[in-house]
Amino acid sequence: MSTLGFGEAGQGMERPVNQRNSTIVKILALAIAWASTIGGGCSSFRLPAGVAELPDSHRLHIAPFSISTSFSLTKDDSLVHELVSLRGRVHETLKLPLASRQIEIFIFDDRPSYERFIHLHYPELPRRRAFFIARDQREMVYAYRDDRLDEDLRHEVCHALLHATVGVVPLWLDEGLAEYFEVPLEANGTHERHLDELHSAMQRGWKPSLTRLENLTRVQDMNGSDYREAWAWVHFLIHGSAEGRQVLLGYLQDLRTDRCREPISARLFQVIQRPDSIFASHIEQLKPTPIEPNSISTSPAGR
């Protein structure tokens, strides 16, 4: 994920869509002019070929989502059902209000057109398959069409739903929840790839540490094993015990009202003795949930 909002180009995105494209074209023209000026002397600047426009020839509104594409999408499309279902799952599982603020989703036709746009408007961002960007009470998701689009959208839209209903969520928890909800509904939060890798790591003597995760404050500092562990702590909190679940739900409610002055571990340690070792037992006994083969993801963590 990335929860960001900045940049000169980003200011153009605050305008209505019909103005946004003209702004983008102007920015692109300026960038090309600048690149021509510096000529071949700057090998680090590579503006991808083509026009960096948002897909907007088709727009589907299904509250709270506004989905912009350059291909036809209807309310009966499975992708739309996924998003509607995700909103309900986040609401039911975390006892949060149903997100009502509009979440804008832009699905590019392919990776090159998506990367051109991101590179131009958010040059600071690392290379990722999809992004969630929050800015001035707007939640925006960018992704592109391929066979992992559903998973990418579940992950990023989860960030958007959390941001719309809770506000700022600690990084590890934000990512852990997005990893939890990115798996297909029938997996019930069990992330098979993460689980396999955690089982292997535990056999090699790996030890979990929630307090270590809580000290990670920049998305650049989170590696694949951190995403894995974040998912596992979220799974433990939701499924491990009634006490852990109550700690998580109460913590999210307090985040909404800005009443969190301590990390969640401080609360967890008050109600569960030695949570690290109970966490380990929970993960060790956890088995993958059988799901359809075409629903299994092989994507790396790190969005």
Ligand SMILES: [Zn+2]
């Ligand atoms: Zn993420």
